[in-house]
Ligand SMILES: Nc1ncnc2c1ncn2[C@@H]1O[C@H](COP(=O)(O)OP(=O)(O)O)[C@@H](O)[C@H]1O
């Protein structure tokens with residue numbers, strides 16, 4: 091197993107600098123998630139680690155070895171694509187074994203390895219089908235199987251779940267987490283979905299416009315966001331963020347408070363009228379208009395009665411406020 | 415089936431009967447007549463049947479020339495189509511996948527191959543210089559040169575429907591460029607390959623003028639040129655000529671009937687299904 095170290099890595103497409111100097115240390119066996127808005131350079135960074143994209147400057151080490159100029163297949167990595175990228179003309183068995191047959195392994199050994207991987211992913215009964223006869227989740231498993239048989243030091247995933255429906259996605263999240271626990275391999279996972287990042291990661295790397303905003307465990311980022319960008323990106327519903335005059339009154343340039351850290355009642359510094367209600371069952375998300383701060387979102391218990399037009403006073407919980 | 419579809423079907427059948435079936439029946443009728451009756455070129459039922467004797471006479475004519483012609487035409491067709499498919503697919507693949515500053519220049523060359531008509535006499539000079547004139551492999555190269563632009567065009571546009579992810583997955587699996595091409599891309603090109611094979615092999619097998627210009631010589635005869643055997647300034651043996659036509663029309667017809675389904679399937683299917 092292996093650690094991945096990026097030093098001053100940059101990437102330009104022509105005159106456009108897409109990755110602007112990344113320094114990052116991913117530990118052995120860690121599940122590391124790159125998260126950020128669309129177009130911030132997550133895929134590009136992952137493809138640079140895989141070797142599909144070359145680096146403009148800086149170095150990439152995998153397992154203590156500088157692989158910056160190395161071919162993808164020599165780096166000890168495996169990659170799962172968003173589109174799965176299964177070979178349509180090959181059966182599941184041949185898809186999984188493709189890399190091994192290129193490496194000219196003996197047939198019996200390929201068969202054993204493919205069947206072991208298929209066992210692990212509950213694909214045994216599908217081995218002789220073609221990809222087009224599989225469901226989305228099964229295709230995803232085949233793509234993962236194809237990466238497992240290569241025994242890579244590092245697994246790379248580029249938004250592997252974004253083509254699946256919500257129920258399947260949460261199931262696959264758990265399966266991937268289990269797989270990580272079972273294999274103990276280093277995994278790097280790209281997503282734009284902060285829920286995936288929060289639920290799966292050991293370490294989250296928040297990227298914004300080609301730079302790292304913050305690195306930390308999910309709860310570190312949730313409790314101590316280093317910038318308004320991270321504060322707004324991590325957590326759902328989004329943190330209430332205020333700048334300008336409102337923040338200046340609080341003694342900072344940006345003031346933030348999470349919806350779950352606002353107490354609604356008869357007391358508090360801010361008034362508010364309920365404009366819109368989202369009932370999630372256990373919780374209710376209340377969107378309010380406030381004369382003091384403008385828009386305000388709060389999370390309250392699901393069993394508490396609330397109606398559009400209700401008036402509340404809102405109080406931020408002390409110690410839960412964020413000042414930037 | 416609606417009324418409208420029914421009548422369109424009837425009209426289509428009628429038109430294709432006039433255009434294709436009637437001439438073919440005419441050929442077949444003349445081919446079984448005897449010499450005297452055939453020379454009247456009438457569209458009437460033969461008085462006496464000479465199918466077998468005409469057939470034997472055509473095959474044996476001029477020391478079994480027709481068999482030699484079949485052999486030559488087959489070698490030319492198979493050779494040229496094989497090279498066309500392999501080259502067309504490879505060039506199309508590189509042009510579609512690799513960004514290079516030469517691409518627009520190469521593409522302009524491919525396009526001019528489609529647009530600029532070939533000049534016969536200079537081509538013969540070049541062939542003579544290269545010692546390819548009057549040779550079968552020279553003829554194969556001529557057909558490759560004439561057909562390559564169209565093949566590249568077809569392959570390139572088809573390859574653009576194959577996701578790049580597949581190439582990249584293969585790279586990560588450790589495939590070298592040639593392995594990516596032969597083990598991942600080429601198998602997916604099957605529909606467009608069938609189209610190229612059928613269209614080009616029929617065109618090349620039926621080619622008359624190019625063989626006439628570039629491949630003179632008794633030992634180099636191709637099937638279309640055997641028609642000269644029975645047609646001269648003074649005597650024409652119409653029954654044998656039409657039997658000959660019948661015989662050399664059959665192979666392309668078989669190819670077409672055999673691949674018909676696959677052509678249609680290939681035209682309606684994308685490279686990567688669902
Ligand atoms: N091959 C390329 N050529 C030019 N620009 C590119 C290329 N690939 C990506 N980009 C640009 O790089 C930026 C980051 O892309 P990407 O890494 O795919 O973002 P993400 O995966 O975070 O959505 C985008 O602005 C995109 O337009």
Ligand SMILES: [Mg+2]
Pocket residue numbers: 132133134249
């Ligand atoms: Mg992306």
